[in-house]
Amino acid sequence: MDKFKFVIVLLLIGGGIYGFYHFTDETFILRVVGLLAVIAVAFGLAITTQAGANGVSFSRAAVIEMRKTVWPTKKETMQTTGIVMIMVVIIGLVLWLFDTILVSIIRWLTS
Numbered sequence: 001m002d003k004f005k006f007v008i009v010l011l012l013i014g015g016g017i018y019g020f021y022h023f024t025d026e027t028f029i030l031r032v033v034g035l036l037a038v039i040a041v042a043f044g045l046a047i048t049t050q051a052g053a054n055g056v057s058f059s060r061a062a063v064i065e066m067r068k069t070v071w072p073t074k075k076e077t078m079q080t081t082g083i084v085m086i087m088v089v090i091i092g093l094v095l096w097l098f099d100t101i102l103v104s105i106i107r108w109l110t111s
Contacts, residue, residue, distance in 0.1 A: 002049040012042040 016038030020031050046052045072080070 002051065005045055005049050006051075009042045009046045012038055012045070016042070 016035045019038070020035045023031055023034075047056055
């Protein structure tokens with residue numbers, strides 16, 4: 001039964017997209033509202049399946065985990081950004097030096 005529901009969901013979405021482009025003589029807002037209504041119906045049908053229920057429970061668990069996130073303070077963010085910028089400059093200089101040495105060695109070998 002779930003596969004049948006998913007086929008209907010795909011047909012609804014496909015029909016909504018077709019309708020959006022088929023009724024170009026209608027106003028854009030009306031076409032967008034119609035497409036969103038079809039997508040809402042398709043979503044409602046999709047969450048009645050086992051895979052849809054699993055997706056909803058996963059989304060709820062993800063929201064719960066996001067709420068547990070401890071965000072850094074402004075001071076910590078500024079310190080981390082400063083360290084990253086300093087490391088980028090240092091690595092850039094090291095790579096530039098390494099490239100210069102390699103170019104010098106290749107010029108010496110090919111001349």
